[in-house]
Amino acid sequence: MNSWKYCRELGLAASIYLMYIRFSGAHRAVSAITEILLHIDWTSMRRLGVDVGGTFTDLVLWDDDGTTTVHKTPSTNEDPSVGTMKGISALEVKAEIDLESIDMFFHGTTVATNIVLEHNGDDVGLITTEGFRDLLHIARKKRPLNYSNYQELPWQKWQLVPRRNRRTVPERIDASGAVLTSLDEDAVRQEARLLRERGVAAVAIAFLHAYKNPAHEQRAREIVEEEFPEAFISLSSEVASQYREYERFSTTALNAFVGPKTSNYISKLVDEASAAGVSDDVHLMTSAGGLVTARSARQTPVSLLTSGVVAGLIGGCAIGAASGYPSVITLDVGGTSADVGVAPDGRLRMKHLLDTRIGDYHAMVPMAEVDTIGAGGGSIASIDEGGMFRVGPRSAGAVPGPACFDRGGTEPTSTDAMVVLGWLREKSFLSGTMEVRPQLAEQAVRNHIAEPLGQSTEKAAMGIFTVLAHSMTEAISLHSVRKGYDPRDFSLVAEGGAGPLFAWHIAKQLDIPRIIVPTHPGITSAVGLLATDIRYEVPTTVWTSSDQADIDLLAREVARLTDQAVAQLKGDGIPDEHIDLECSVDCRYVGQGYELRVQAPSGEIDADWVEQVAQAFHEQHGRMYSQRFDDKPVQLVNVRMTGIGMVPQIRLPKIAVGDADSTPAKVATAQTLMWTDDAGSPKWVDTDVYSRELLRAGNVFDGPAIVEQFDSTTVIGIGQRATVDELGHIIIERCAQ
Structure with a gap:
């Protein structure tokens, strides 16, 4: 199976370091690193990651020597496979490779999600137990x-x-x-x-x-x-x-x-990729943060809901860990939406059963704790019938897009606002391959917002940015502060094409000490596809209590789930030495209506195992609700076994080190509208412009500054300092007072 060709000529020291990052969580013993290293076949590996978003399709090609080639292309929402194959063809030319040399193809897709949100699935019939015909209609109270x-x-x-x-x-x-x-x-x-x-x-x-x-x-x-x-x-x-x-x-x-349309899409994509010479070994990201084969995805496409969103969180975790900051908040801002995730110590949190919804429907599938709001680069600013100023959730999407792209859009978007503010320059978008017309942006903001409100165009543009940034700030607060986590203990990973444009302001508002801007922020979700493992979760309901636990039942069910998970992985051709297992239990106090998921210990299923599960639940309940009842029995409701097909992690290459002078050479000076202090009004200031390609490890520069690159633009505010680390990530922190 060619999906198990791994990393040729990868040095042993780098291997141990990378595997340590992957397995350093509390749920993995460090000794596992040595065990895995003993079994890896160190041959060549070339992986392709493709994440289809509402506006752009992001592609990243990762070679075994650490070389990365990225590409962005407009999404073709009527048939996402068209945009995907166009992007792959462009990437082939850009990377100067033969598509047949690609070993694995990882994919994140919004096809299933869009079917649900747009209510355009296929006609479905239901065969159920006599007397339960209207259960779907009645639902819950x-x-x-x-x-x-x-x-x-x-x-x-x-x-x-x-x-x-x-x-x-x-x-x-x-x-x-x-x-x-x-x-x-x-x-x-x-x-x-x-x-x-x-x-x-x-x-x-x-x-x-x-x-x-x-x-x-x-x-x-x-x-x-x-x-x-x-x-x-x-x-x-x-x-x-x-x-x-x-x-x-x-x-x-x-x-x-969602099944017929999604399975047809997957089959079509696999066939077209295979015909083009790309490996037909296609894996898709699931809502739980793991990969499944195309075969499995066709059978249970409901597992693909929110897949691309989760990939962004995984990519952010990998980037934060590689830079030495494992606890991250990810802000992935694309053209249509902004995705927010919180990962303490780099661990994905799973959503509570009450929150595992997609659109208007309940989906009882495991979902990583990532939430989406309608705020992106294409979010449209408008004034409603009551005179209220709004930004989003309506988006210009890829077509017609923001007014400044001159593709038919006339309404002002957040992208147009940042063009007016001077943050996005005429030749900065996609390295100048997509034309930006500032006059169209100014016209859209002036006609639709500034003049109706009696404001200047610049003030209206700043208002668009501020409203959208506030929505993102509230989303981060909702999923950190209100769930027991202090943002000041995290680093903010700015992802997506627009994430680095907003992060500098949001970090100031929430007092987040550090921003990490990945080497390629616009394709972080695609990178996340390459930074995860193949995962299958198999659940069952057990109904037992910690004070009178049925040990035989638990042992029998855990063994059955283990066999089932292993069989699924082996069915995908994954060898024994690359299979790992994780067990978790859904628990609650007797009398409660809903459960919390806790990690179960490894080893023999006995009374001590049950006690450790109960203690883990007490601690989790205390964190979530500020109350714990250690004298009360814990009810074990569901047991879940997750089978993991471990994929060696991608190697993050180091970049060249800068000269003795740590300040990089600027490529231009621009006039931008910025806040000069926390209380004052924005003012036009001289702003240094840097090219991301020219940055070197050790470079240090202060804001106000702008860093331009193919897939994104980064803003460094006044009072902030940017440092380039050895992996090429830009670390933005407050300047020392």
């Missing part, structure tokens, strides 16, 4: 507006499965997995024929308590395959094998809703 009798419920307005296609059959399994009523196979056959006649593209099969005994669902699938072989079939026992009927049914229906 929680409503968007708690006290309104006249509200539209989104899961009812935009139904995943219309009532006429929700079909029931006699069958019943109890909560222990015992069969109470045998499956009526004739009824399943009849309903499958009916759904086929109605022209549905996908069939979801969700029976009561199938997470305990999937036999009825598996037999129902066999019957549907016989009667309706062209249907995309989704089983709740495979998609979400744990208790909570509504969430399990919703997730299964979501998987069917």
Whole structure:
């Protein structure tokens, strides 16, 4: 399997250092580094990462010698594979390589997410237990507006499965997995024929308590395959094998809703990449922060929701750790949205079950703690009917784009505002390959914002920036301060094409001591695709308590999950020596309605194992809610086994060291509008402009300054100092008083 060609001529010292970064978390023993090094086949490796965003598609090619080639191209939202293949072709020329030399292809996509958000999935039929036809309609008692009798419920307005296609059959399994009523196979056959006649593209099969005994669902699938072989079939026992009927049914229906289009897209991309000579060994990022094969992604495309968003967080963690700052807050600002993630000690946090939603629907799949707001480079500034000044969430996207790009857009965006402020120069965008017309930006801001509000164009532009920056500041505060983390203990990793334009101001507002601007901030999500492992999570519901734990049940279920996770990895061709396992448990105090996930210890499943899980839960509950009850028994609800196919981490190459004079040579001086102090009004100031390509390790320069490069522009504010580290990352800190 050519996906296991690794890193030719990688020095041993660098190998140990990189593996230490990857495995230095508390959940990995340092001894694992030595074990892995003993088994790695140090041959050549060339990896391609492609992240498709709403505005741009980002590509990065990582060679085994540390050479990196990056490219950005406008996304083709009508068919993302078109933009992807165009970008790959351009990257081939840029890197001067043969596409057949690419060993692995990692991909992050918004296809499944967009289908859900735009409500344009395929027609779905549901076969479920008699008496549970309307479970998807009723949902939970929680409503968007708690006290309104006249509200539209989104899961009812935009139904995943219309009532006429929700079909029931006699069958019943109890909560222990015992069969109470045998499956009526004739009824399943009849309903499958009916759904086929109605022209549905996908069939979801969700029976009561199938997470305990999937036999009825598996037999129902066999019957549907016989009667309706062209249907995309989704089983709740495979998609979400744990208790909570509504969430399990919703997730299964979501998987069917996005399944046909997403699986067709993946198949088309794999075929086109293979035809072009790129490796057909395509792996896709999941919402949990791991990679899965194209085969697995086609079966459970619901796992791809928010995939590109998570890649940005993983990339930020890798970059922060490599620069010596493992605790990071990531700010990934693209053309349409801004993604915020918080990773203490470089560890991804998983979302609470109450928060694992996508659009209007509940998705009971593991999701890393990353949230998105409608704030990006393409966010449109406007004045509503009530005279209120707004920025976003509406975006100009790739087409027509900001007014300054002269592609048909006439409304002012945050990009246009920063052109007016002097931060984005005429030839700075994509190294001058995309023309920027300042006069169009000024005209858009003046006509739509400044004149209606009776303000100068410059003040209106600064207002656009300030409003959008405030939205990002609030998002970071929501996911750090309000969840028990102090931003002053973190470094802010500025990602995306626009992240480094906002980070300098946001860090000042939240008193974050340090900003890290990656070597290629605009393609950090694509880098994140190359910095993660292949992961499969297998859950089950156990229902036992720490004071009366069923050790035999726990040991049996952990062993079963282990075998299942290992089998999935081996099915992908991953050898034994590259397989690792992590166990976690969803716990709660007896009487609580929802759980918190905690890491379980390795080793034998015994009373001491249960006690360690309980103690971990007490600590987690205390952090989350400032209350812990050590004298109360802990209920172990779900056990999860994560199988990891370990991929050796990409090598971050060092850049050339600067001369004795640590100040880099500036390429220009620009007039920019900046705050000269915290209380004053913005003023036009002389600002040094530097080229990122000319920066060297050890370079130091003070703001106000601008650093331009192909995929982004970085702003260093007044009172801030930038230092270039040995990896080429720009570290921005407050100047010493």
